[in-house]
Amino acid sequence: HSGHDANIAALATKLTGNKPTLVRQKTYLTSRIKPFSTNYLADQVVVPSSGMKRAMLAGGCRDEKIEVVAPGFDFATLHAQSELPLPVSLQCWLEAGTSPVIVQVGMLRGEKGHYTVLAALAALKQSGHAFRYLIVGDGPEYKVINAMIARYGLQDNVLMAGKLFPAAAVYRHADLVLMPSRNESFGMALVEAMYFGVPVMASDVGGIPDVIRHQENGVLLPCDDVAAWQNAIADFLMHPAPYRQRARHASDDVMLRYSIDACVKKIIALAYKEPTPAFAATP
Known part of the structure; x- marks a missing residue:
């Protein structure tokens, strides 16, 4: 449930020039939304619901950075x-x-x-x-x-x-x-x-x-x-x-x-999505 590992991985890829597609999963929101890591570090941030995405957008996160992928159930x-x-x-x-x-x-x-x-x-x-x-x-x-x-x-x-x-x-x-x-x-x-x-x-x-x-x-x-x-x-x-x-x-x-297959297909699709420029201007 910590964002530290995702942020460290994102910084490492930028500093070394090694640029795999970095997809971060975010399952809950803290009382204070910090948009920087969402907007500029990960290629995509996956959240479990549209309600959570709306809250992040209201907190300053960029729409194109956030994808809703519901959990998959076995x-x-x-x-x-x-x-x-x-x-x-x-x-x-x-x-x-x-x-x-x-x-x-x-x-x-x-x-x-x-x-x-x-x-x-x-x-x-x-x-x-x-x-x-x-x-x-x-x-x-x-x-x-x-x-x-x-x-x-x-x-x-x-x-x-x-x-x-x-x-x-x-x-x-x-x-x-x-x-x-x-x-x-x-x-x-x-x-x-x-x-x-x-x-x-x-x-x-x-x-x-x-x-x-x-x-x-x-x-x-x-x-x-x-x-x-x-x-x-x-x-x-x-x-x-x-x-x-x-x-x-x-x-x-x-x-x-909410099958696992439906969830996995959405996650795989993110790996082939054209990444958003890291420091694109925010509207």
């Missing part, structure tokens, strides 16, 4: 991983109830939106809805999230499963997968869930709209809007059939768009 391996056994404690929790299982996979950080979901679920529980919420992942917000679960009285509804790798087997038990993030460069867990035909809901931020087309293969919602998430989840719990129908079509869609 769906055969993902399928095999889904057959692996889950931890006994998790398997017992899943088998102990019959309520729909809502899953969120990812790091436990403030920007991942667990607080929004917990607030929405607390309101749904008060309204009489039955559900279980499975949180897969670990991170610095573990204690805060755990305390919030207790504060909302959701101990019987929520399980914090901790870090689980691979997590593919979880999707076999999921009725709905959520990604309520405030920022997300792509959304790997969404593609995985969609491959397994699980309905998905996610925030309309960053690269997520590249993956989800609202009401076609999933649902997009405003981040941090508890009422919007509450209403959307309630609608799923009461009327799951149309969500499941969309999810079945989404499986074929992601296999076509």
Whole structure:
């Protein structure tokens, strides 16, 4: 996740006169965008989504330097991983109830939106809805999230499963997968869930709209809007059939768009692309 290696390689090629095509991969953005290395060091910078590209352009990066290439998924391996056994404690929790299982996979950080979901679920529980919420992942917000679960009285509804790798087997038990993030460069867990035909809901931020087309293969919602998430989840719990129908079509869609072959072809094409002059004038 560091740009130092790419920058050093770029400087070495310029200083030695050895000029292979240099393609840098950038998978996330820091709080401050530094356009110099993108504009003048690498021939191309590959980013996972158009949302990330837009953010870089707004930060002063040149359009012709940035190519969007979504990650490639090994769906055969993902399928095999889904057959692996889950931890006994998790398997017992899943088998102990019959309520729909809502899953969120990812790091436990403030920007991942667990607080929004917990607030929405607390309101749904008060309204009489039955559900279980499975949180897969670990991170610095573990204690805060755990305390919030207790504060909302959701101990019987929520399980914090901790870090689980691979997590593919979880999707076999999921009725709905959520990604309520405030920022997300792509959304790997969404593609995985969609491959397994699980309905998905996610925030309309960053690269997520590249993956989800609202009401076609999933649902997009405003981040941090508890009422919007509450209403959307309630609608799923009461009327799951149309969500499941969309999810079945989404499986074929992601296999076509995010295969390893599709990714590799785009990367190879970059090697034959006419390089942009390193110090061309910026408009």
